[in-house]
Amino acid sequence: xxxxxxxxxxxxxxxxxxxxxxxxxxxxxxxxxxxxxxxxxxxxxxxxxxxxxxxxxxxxxxxxxxxxxxxxxxxxxxxxxxxxxxxxxxxxxxxxxxxxxxxxxxxxxxxxxxxxxxxxxxxxxxxxxxxxxxxxxxxxxxxxxxxxxxxxxxxxxxxxxxxxxxxxxxxxxxxxxxxxxxxxxxxxxxxxxxxxxxxxxxxxxxxxxxxxxxxxxxxxxxxxxxxxxxxxxxxxxxxxxxxxxxxxxxxxxxxxxxxxxxxxxxxxxxxxxxxxxxxxxxxxxxxxxxxxxxxxxxxxxxxxxxxxxxxxxxxxxxxxxxxxxxxxxxxxxxxxxxxxxxxxxxxxxxxxxxxxxxxxxxxxxxxxxxxxxxxxxxxxxxxxxxxxxxxxxxxxxxxxxxxxxxxxxxxxxxxxxxxxxxx
Numbered sequence: 001x002x003x004x005x006x007x008x009x010x011x012x013x014x015x016x017x018x019x020x021x022x023x024x025x026x027x028x029x030x031x032x033x034x035x036x037x038x039x040x041x042x043x044x045x046x047x048x049x050x051x052x053x054x055x056x057x058x059x060x061x062x063x064x065x066x067x068x069x070x071x072x073x074x075x076x077x078x079x080x081x082x083x084x085x086x087x088x089x090x091x092x093x094x095x096x097x098x099x100x101x102x103x104x105x106x107x108x109x110x111x112x113x114x115x116x117x118x119x120x121x122x123x124x125x126x127x128x129x130x131x132x133x134x135x136x137x138x139x140x141x142x143x144x145x146x147x148x149x150x151x152x153x154x155x156x157x158x159x160x161x162x163x164x165x166x167x168x169x170x171x172x173x174x175x176x177x178x179x180x181x182x183x184x185x186x187x188x189x190x191x192x193x194x195x196x197x198x199x200x201x202x203x204x205x206x207x208x209x210x211x212x213x214x215x216x217x218x219x220x221x222x223x224x225x226x227x228x229x230x231x232x233x234x235x236x237x238x239x240x241x242x243x244x245x246x247x248x249x250x251x252x253x254x255x256x257x258x259x260x261x262x263x264x265x266x267x268x269x270x271x272x273x274x275x276x277x278x279x280x281x282x283x284x285x286x287x288x289x290x291x292x293x294x295x296x297x298x299x300x301x302x303x304x305x306x307x308x309x310x311x312x313x314x315x316x317x318x319x320x321x322x323x324x325x326x327x328x329x330x331x332x333x334x335x336x337x338x339x340x341x342x343x344x345x346x347x348x349x350x351x352x353x354x355x356x357x358x359x360x361x362x363x364x365x366x367x368x369x370x371x372x373x374x375x376x377x378x379x380x381x382x383x384x385x386x387x388x389x390x391x392x393x394x395x396x397x398x399x400x401x402x403x404x405x406x407x408x409x410x411x412x413x414x415x416x417x418x419x420x421x422x423x
Contacts, residue, residue, distance in 0.1 A: 011186060018179055025175050032168045036161045045069045047101040048079050048152065054093045059083060075157040082114045082147040087121060090150065095129040104128040107154050114147035194367075213246040220246075257388065270313045270399060274423055277317070277349055278308040278342060284321045285340065292329060297336035299325070305342035305349045310420045316396045321353070323389040324416050328355035331414070348402075348421040360408040368406065369394040393418075 052066045061083070070078040094109065110122040154160070162169070220242040224231070231239075262268050285299050292299055321340075328338045332355055339354045360368060369390045397404045397418055408414035 302341035332357035
């Protein structure tokens with residue numbers, strides 16, 4: 001138990017550390033993006049102020065003050081120029097300035113009339129300043145004294161900034177990949193650990209289960225061997241009966257392990273034919289009823305399926321019903337009350353086996369069909385078995401193209417439902 005807690009503690013610490021590293025990585029990335037964005041905005045600001053300065057010099061206006069660039073939306077920059085603008089001059093100056101500041105991405109240029117803020121003309125430079133721009137709206141003839149402003153919009157500003165974060169993007173991708181691989185390793189290690197635990201439980205349970213019939217056989221045979229001359233016929237028969245029953249029990253336990261192994265390898269030969277499930281269940285209940293009655297329990301049968309015929313292996317089908325009834329009995333600490341029912345549904349037959357036993361915790365219901373798994377594990381042997389019964393049920397149902405499911409709550413019993421298609 002301490003090992004399990006220590007293992008979980010290490011996983012939790014590792015996950016917290018990874019989460020911390022992920023937060024740091026995200027903060028670094030956001031910080032780097034913020035720096036790149038500020039650098040980009042600074043270059044645009046300097047370039048546009050240079051454009052304004054050159055246009056004023058071309059207009060021989062050396063006294064006017066250059067207004068600051070207004071950064072509106074994240075990708076929009078507005079220049080309050082308030083002077084008449086000749087498009088050819090503006091185009092030439094922008095191309096020159098943007099090349100100097102390495103602003104080679106596509107942009108939209110729009111010129112406004114200062115007073116009315118109406119658009120005078122606008123161009124879209126789809127390849128930046130590397131090629132001639134094509135006009136996207138017509139210019140308006142305005143008096144030469146009309147004041148004009150202009151704005152620049154970079155549609156791909158965000159992608160350009162992200163593109164400049166190549167090293168950071170690679171490191172983020174590498175870190176994410178490491179995180180995913182670590183998660184996969186944690187899942188695999190958890191599975192391997194759980195498998196190791198259930199295998200250890202299986203060995204402990206098998207040792208305990210096999211010791212009992214072997215001990216009983218040994219004692220009974222020793223009595224017969226030493227006292228055969230002085231034993232009455234009745235006692236001799238009694239000890240012989242013990243040997244027979246315990247040997248049968250031992251054989252069943254060994255067969256259960258071997259059959260599960262053979263089934264997983266696909267080595268079992270199925271002898272399928274037309275089978276009446278109602279008939280099979282009646283036969284199993286008749287045999288099992290004796291065992292339940294020794295505990296003053298009862299089995300209620302509600303075989304309502306009007307079309308009970310399926311194509312399957314009668315022996316293995318009988319075995320899985322016996323195994324489920326066996327579980328219902330074993331996990332009923334008080335007087336067992338078991339209900340087995342059939343009904344037709346979705347072109348098939350649905351078999352339900354319900355008990356009023358201890359139930360199954362929802363946290364472990366996903367594991368109960370796994371090989372060797374037992375709800376009572378370790379050295380707790382109040383409920384006998386190898387943890388193979390439900391694995392066998394699942395494999396038999398699977399071989400018949402059926403489905404098996406469980407519905408259970410602690411201390412409220414369990415319901416196992418098996419679905420098979422009709423012939």
